[in-house]
Amino acid sequence: xxxxxxxxxxxxxxxxxxxxxxxxxxxxxxxxxxxxxxxxxxxxxxxxxxxxxxxxxxxxxxxxxxxxxxxxxxxxxxxxxxxxxxxxxxxxxxxxxxxxxxxxxxxxxxxxxxxxxxxxxxxxxxxxxxxxxxxxxxxxxxxxxxxxxxxxxxxxxxxxxxxxxxxxxxxxxxxxxxxxxxxxxxxxxxxxxxxxxxxxxxxxxxxxxxxxxxxxxxxxxxxxxxxxxxxxxxxxxxxxxxxxxxxxxxxxxxxxxxxxxxxxxxxxxxxxxxxxxxxxxxxxxxxxxxxxxxxxxxxxxxxxxxxxxxxxxxxxxxxxx
Amino acid sequence: xxxxxxxxxxxxxxxxxxxxxxxxxxxxxxxxxxxxxxxxxxxxxxxxxxxxxxxxxxxxxxxxxxxxxxxxxxxxxxxxxxxxxxxxxxxxxxxxxxxxxxxxxxxxxxxxxxxxxxxxxxxxxxxxxxxxxxxxxxxxxxxxxxxxxxxxxxxxxxxxxxxxxxxxxxxxxxxxxxxxxxxxxxxxxxxxxxxxxxxxxxxxxxxxxxxxxxxxxxxxxxxxxxxxxxxxxxxxxxxxxxxxxxxxxxxxxxxxxxxxxxxxxxxxxxxxxxxxxxxxxxxxxxxxxxxxxxxxxxxxxxxxxxxxxxxxxxxxxxxxxxxxxxx
Numbered sequence: 001x002x003x004x005x006x007x008x009x010x011x012x013x014x015x016x017x018x019x020x021x022x023x024x025x026x027x028x029x030x031x032x033x034x035x036x037x038x039x040x041x042x043x044x045x046x047x048x049x050x051x052x053x054x055x056x057x058x059x060x061x062x063x064x065x066x067x068x069x070x071x072x073x074x075x076x077x078x079x080x081x082x083x084x085x086x087x088x089x090x091x092x093x094x095x096x097x098x099x100x101x102x103x104x105x106x107x108x109x110x111x112x113x114x115x116x117x118x119x120x121x122x123x124x125x126x127x128x129x130x131x132x133x134x135x136x137x138x139x140x141x142x143x144x145x146x147x148x149x150x151x152x153x154x155x156x157x158x159x160x161x162x163x164x165x166x167x168x169x170x171x172x173x174x175x176x177x178x179x180x181x182x183x184x185x186x187x188x189x190x191x192x193x194x195x196x197x198x199x200x201x202x203x204x205x206x207x208x209x210x211x212x213x214x215x216x217x218x219x220x221x222x223x224x225x226x227x228x229x230x231x232x233x234x235x236x237x238x239x240x241x242x243x244x245x246x247x248x249x250x251x252x253x254x255x256x257x258x259x260x261x262x263x264x265x266x267x268x269x270x271x272x273x274x275x276x277x278x279x280x281x282x283x284x285x286x287x288x289x290x291x292x293x294x295x296x297x298x299x300x301x302x303x304x305x306x307x308x309x310x311x312x313x314x315x316x317x318x319x320x321x
Numbered sequence: 322x323x324x325x326x327x328x329x330x331x332x333x334x335x336x337x338x339x340x341x342x343x344x345x346x347x348x349x350x351x352x353x354x355x356x357x358x359x360x361x362x363x364x365x366x367x368x369x370x371x372x373x374x375x376x377x378x379x380x381x382x383x384x385x386x387x388x389x390x391x392x393x394x395x396x397x398x399x400x401x402x403x404x405x406x407x408x409x410x411x412x413x414x415x416x417x418x419x420x421x422x423x424x425x426x427x428x429x430x431x432x433x434x435x436x437x438x439x440x441x442x443x444x445x446x447x448x449x450x451x452x453x454x455x456x457x458x459x460x461x462x463x464x465x466x467x468x469x470x471x472x473x474x475x476x477x478x479x480x481x482x483x484x485x486x487x488x489x490x491x492x493x494x495x496x497x498x499x500x501x502x503x504x505x506x507x508x509x510x511x512x513x514x515x516x517x518x519x520x521x522x523x524x525x526x527x528x529x530x531x532x533x534x535x536x537x538x539x540x541x542x543x544x545x546x547x548x549x550x551x552x553x554x555x556x557x558x559x560x561x562x563x564x565x566x567x568x569x570x571x572x573x574x575x576x577x578x579x580x581x582x583x584x585x586x587x588x589x590x591x592x593x594x595x596x597x598x599x600x601x602x603x604x605x606x607x608x609x610x611x612x613x614x615x616x617x618x619x620x621x622x623x624x625x626x627x628x629x630x631x632x633x634x635x636x637x638x639x640x641x642x643x644x645x646x647x648x
Binding site for chain 2: 068070114118119120121123124125127128129130131132134135136138139142143240248251255291292293294295296297298299300301303304307308311312
C-alpha cells in the first residue's frame, strides 16, 4: 500500500513535474516583465529553442543507451567553421553545407566505432574526439572567427515566416516529431529502450546493439552539425567556440528531460521540454538583467536537482555505496 | 618460467625509450630543446597539469570521473584574487585558494558517495555552479591588486632549496600523494573501492568516505595548481581553468597505458611525455589549436592502449582471436 502510494506520487511528479515547471516559469516571467510576452521576444525564444532542440535531438538517444557523448558542441563548431571557411573560400553554400555534414558524419562514425566496436569508455573517448574536432574548427579560422558576406539558400528558412514561426522552426518541429514517432512506434525505438534497460539481454535477444550504437552516434553528430550550419546562417559568421555555452544546456536538457516520462531514461519529448525550460529561463533572465554567471549556477542547480529526483525517487535501483 | 625482465621493467624501458625518441626528434629539429633553460621551463609547465592530474588520479582509481575541474579552477582562482586584494597577505590567500577547491571536491564526493548520484552529471553540475560563483567576485572582472606587494608573483620564479617553487610544489605533491595512495592502508582502499565497491563495503571500509577524500584531493590540488598558474599570469581571471581538463585526463590515461594501471608514478610519466611534446611544439611555434589536437590524439591512443582487450592482443594474439571470434 505504502509503496503503491509512493509510486503514484513519484509517477505524477516525474510525468508532470517538468511541464509544470515550464508553465510556472513562463507565467512568472510574463507577469514580472513587460517585454517577455511580446511577439519579438517569443520569436527569438522559439528560434533559439528550435536550434538548440535540433542540436540535442540525436544526443538524447546516445544518452538513452547509457553512453556519454560530450563531443556534440565540438561537432557543431566544426560544421559551423567548415561552412564559414568554404563559403568564404568561394565554394558556395551547397558544397559547404554538404562537406560540413560529411565531417559531422565522420566524427559521429568515429565515435560510434570506438565506443561500439572497440568498446572504449564513451566519456573519455568523446572528450578526445571532441578535443580534436574543436582544434580542427579553430585551425580553419586560424584561431579566430570569420564573417560570412555571401548569403545562401538556407537564408530562406529564416526569412520565410508564418506569424512569428519561421521555416527553420517548422522544419525542426517536423524532424522532432519524426524522431518521436520513431522512438514510440517503430522497432528501432523499442530496441533503443531495451538497450537502455538491459544491454546484455538486448544483445542476447539478437538486437544488433553495436550497429545501433554507431547509427545513434552518427545521427547525433548529424543533428549537431546541422545546428552548427544553421548557426552559421543565423549569425552570418563562423565562430570556433560558437556552441561552448550550449554544452551545459545540452546536458541539462537531456538529463533533466530524462526525469520525465521514462523514469531516468532520456527521451525526445523530455529533452524538448528541457530545451524550452532553458530557453524560457535564459530569455526571461536576460530581461531581468541576470548575468551569464547566474545562468551557469542556476543550470547547475537544476541539473543536480533533476538527477537527485531520478535517483532518490527510484528506490528500487538503490544500492549499497 | 624464468623471465629476464619483469613486465613492469619492460613498461619502464618502453617509457624511457619513448622519452629518448621524443628528445632525439625535437633536438634534431631545434637545438634549443635539450638546454638547461628549456628543461626548467618544461618542468614549470609540467607543474600545473601534473598537479591537477595527480588529483584526478585518485578519482580515476575509484573508477569515477570528475568533470568539475575547470569550474573549480575558475572559482579558486577568483577566490585567490579576492582574498589577496582584501587582506594583501600571502598565507591566508594560499589557504583560501586551496580550501575552496577542497570544499568543492568534498561536495562532489558527498553527493556521489552518500547521495548515490551519478559521478559525471554531478561533477558537471557542481563545476557549472562553481563557475557561476566565480563570476560573483568582482562581477567577473580580473583581480590584480596586491600581486606585487604581497609577493604573489614571486611564487612563480623564486626558489626553495635551489628549486623553482612550481617544480618544488610538483615534487612535494608527488611525494605526499604517492606515499598516501601507495604506502598507506587507506590509500589501498582506493584501489579496492574502484575494483569492487560492494566487497570493499563489506570488508569494513566506508566507501563513501573514500569517495569524499578522493574527490576532495582532486579539488584541493586544482587549488594548488591555480596558485602556480595565477602567479604566472599576474592576475586572477575567471577563464583561468579553461585549459586544464584535457591535459589532466591525457596525463592520467597515458600514464596508465604506459605503466599498466593508474597510479601516481604513472600519472607523472604520462604528464612528462605530454609536456615534452607540447614544449617541443611551442619551441617550433606551432599554434595552440594544433597542440590541442595532438593532446586529444594522444588521449585516444592512450585509451586504446590501456584497453584490456588490446593488452591481451599484444600479449597473446592467438588466444585473443580464439576467444573473441567464438563469442
